[in-house]
Amino acid sequence: MSSEQDIYEEHVLDHYEDPYHRGDLEKATHSHEADNPLCGDVVHIDLRIDGDEKIQEAWFSGDGCVISQASASMLMETIEGKSLEDIRNFTAEEMLALFGPKLTPNRQKCCLLSWRVLQSAIHAPVDDLPPDNEDGPDVHFGGPSLSEET
Amino acid sequence: MGSQSPLVEKKSYLKDTTAFTISELDQIREQFPILGRLTASGAPLAFLDNAASTQRPLAxxxxxxxxxxxxxxxxxxxxxxxxxxxxxxxxxxxxxxxxxxxxxxxxxxxxxxxxxxxxxxxxxxxxxxxxxxxxxxxxxxxxxxxxxxxxxxxxxxxxxxxxxxxxxxxxxxxxxxxxxxxxxxxxxxxxxxxxxxxxxxxxxxxxxxxxxxxxxxxxxxxxxxxxxxxxxxxxxxxxxxxxxxxxxxxxxxxxxxxxxxxxxxxxxxxxxxxxxxxxxxxxxxxxxxxxxxxxxxxxxxxxxxxxxxxxxxxxxxLGLERIAAHEHALCKIADQGLREMQGVEVIGPDASQKGGIVSFSIDGVHAHDIAQELDHLGIAVRAGHHCTMPLHRWMKKTSTTRASFYLYNRPQEAERFLEAIELVKTKFTRSGRRRRQRNPQ
CATH class of the missing domain: 3.40.640.10 (Type I PLP-dependent aspartate aminotransferase-like (Major domain))
Incomplete structure (x- = not known):
């Protein structure tokens, strides 16, 4: 009956159930956390960035829907070994492509939560003051907010 | 979805009678042209998001x-x-x-x-x-x-x-x-x-x-x-x-x-x-x-x-008393069915104390994933905090899923909703999946 792609593809569910580097990183040099208050999704990212501005290790923790958590896992798997330059150049569109299945504007927010947290985390050294913009770069995606209904 | 569900035969949810007869309901539904459409997945629409907004009759x-x-x-x-x-x-x-x-x-x-x-x-x-x-x-x-x-x-x-x-x-x-x-x-x-x-x-x-x-x-x-x-x-x-x-x-x-x-x-x-x-x-x-x-x-x-x-x-x-009775009957089917399911919690009082609204949560499944999968099966529900953040905070929940029935819903839609919830539970139940090596792109 379906003419529409199932967004819960096998590899999405695999990442949800068996995530890559889910947990805390003790020796994190950079760290950030943010949420989507309207759906309650939370993602926390710990990074270990070396002197050459390369991401040596990336870990995430969080709570939320399949999309938000599976996409965070995919992102952690992808960014280790990448330079900060690479991360800065890694666009939201590329994040959506990394996730795979096409998402409606409402669910793009879920997928982009970890991307948003990562973009802030590289500017948030541990034991330092939080960045001015707590919620990360001021970029907006998707349509009307999920759950704002009557 | 199969045309005959063992779930429904087993539980005979349809023993409850609704206030509108089948033929009356057919006539009512003809007044709402939108109800005949399909959802993005190609499934026939079961519109159970009426507490957010209802559909318009020809009148x-x-x-x-x-x-x-x-x-x-x-x-x-x-x-x-x-x-x-x-x-x-x-x-x-x-x-x-x-x-x-x-x-x-x-x-x-x-x-x-x-x-x-x-x-x-x-x-x-x-x-x-x-x-x-x-x-x-x-x-x-x-x-x-x-x-x-x-x-x-x-x-x-x-x-x-x-x-x-x-x-x-x-x-x-x-x-x-x-x-x-x-x-x-x-x-x-x-x-x-x-x-x-x-x-x-x-x-x-x-x-x-x-x-x-x-x-x-x-x-x-x-x-x-x-x-x-x-x-x-x-x-x-x-x-x-x-x-x-x-x-x-x-x-x-x-x-x-x-x-x-x-x-x-x-x-x-x-x-x-x-x-x-x-x-x-x-x-x-x-x-x-x-x-x-x-x-x-x-x-x-x-x-x-x-x-x-x-x-x-x-x-x-149509008569507001009859509308209320009809919705109540549908709500009762859904409410009762959900309460009989393992791992499903109904958020709200007993069906006798409410009209057409049934909110619920499923252990370990986020409300948005439930709504997304239901949409795939043709069923429109609402997921989130429903503009009641203080209530959700009191309930210690970030979000819930809500099915809400109206005068044009059929008892079969309540039944289809229950079947779909079983499918959602199965889909998101952890089954020892392992992450695979990503294919080089």
Missing amino acids: VIDAMSDCFRRYYANVHRGIHTLSEESTAAYEQARRTVAEFINAASDREVIFTAGATASINTVARTWGDANLGRGDVILATIAEHHANIVPWHQLAERTGCKVVFLPITSEYTFDDTVVKDHLARLQPKLFAFTAVSNVLGTKTPVRRWAQLAKSFGAVTLVDASQATPHEPIDVQSLDTDFLVFGGHKMCGPTGIGVLHGKQQLLEDMPAFLGGGGMILRVTTEGFEPAELPDKFEAGTPPIAEAIGLAAAANFLTG
Whole structure:
């Protein structure tokens, strides 16, 4: 009956159930956390960035829907070994492509939560003051907010 | 999905009879052309998101279309044929709505942009004029944000405070607690919903209005989830203010109603200033118009009022008691079915205490994933906090999923919904999956 792609593809569910580097990183040099208050999704990212501005290790923790958590896992798997330059150049569109299945504007927010947290985390050294913009770069995606209904 | 579900045969959910016969329901559904469409996945639509907004019958679509095709013009003061016809239709709409809620006078019916605009109007006029530092507004914890935020804003302006009435662990209200709050806090205003948009819990509007009166509190009732489903008689309920919107009762968006007792409305200062709400304007000031124009500044939602009246007539024609009975029967099927499932929690009181709303959560599955998968199966529900963050916080949940039934839903849709929930549970149950190496792209 379906003419529409199932967004819960096998590899999405695999990442949800068996995530890559889910947990805390003790020796994190950079760290950030943010949420989507309207759906309650939370993602926390710990990074270990070396002197050459390369991401040596990336870990995430969080709570939320399949999309938000599976996409965070995919992102952690992808960014280790990448330079900060690479991360800065890694666009939201590329994040959506990394996730795979096409998402409606409402669910793009879920997928982009970890991307948003990562973009802030590289500017948030541990034991330092939080960045001015707590919620990360001021970029907006998707349509009307999920759950704002009557 | 299979045409015959073992689940349904086993549990025989359909033994409950609904208020409309199958053929009546077929005729009702023919009035709603949208119900025949498919969802993005190609599945037939089962629209169970009616507490957010309902669909429109032909009677409403045609009434609005007819206005635009034949006689639309701005109302009041226009000395030409179209304006006179539009004015007559607009004022007839007011009388129809007044009759629909049995208002003492059609001057008590103010057309607004929606239920939210109605509440804000009361907050900005009656609230600003009557509340001050230390005064209390009592509201239930289950209110929609529309019946919370305007009071928070009023508190910021005046220094009054908003106190929330707790709910029991059975998702109902305890009259002794209500009485205790009214006696102890002596609130100036008691603002409460007639039906919770999440829990489905009905409040005893008449009893609470009497109680509030005995303690000197003014009442504001959010009837957004009541007027689409049950007869409302503001004189018998004896509420001071009662508000509702058009789009949850088969009417258009962009229109709502503020009902207030005439004396209260007359004593209130005007709110939005502009054309239509004045008797005269000078370089020094203005003199407001009489009710109801006083609160209807600017060009009103003309076709929307006409559409709302058509919706009210449509509901009255079907019979609100029968509509309520029909929805209740569907709600009972869904509520009972969900309660029998492992790992599913129904968020709300027993079906006997609610109308057509069933909210729930599934262990370990996020509400948005439930809604997404249900959509894939053709079923539209709502997931999130449903504009009730304080209630969700009290329940210690970030989000819930809500199915809400209306007069055009079939018992088979409640059954299909239950089958789909079983599928959702299976899909998201952890099954020892392992992450695989990604294919090089």
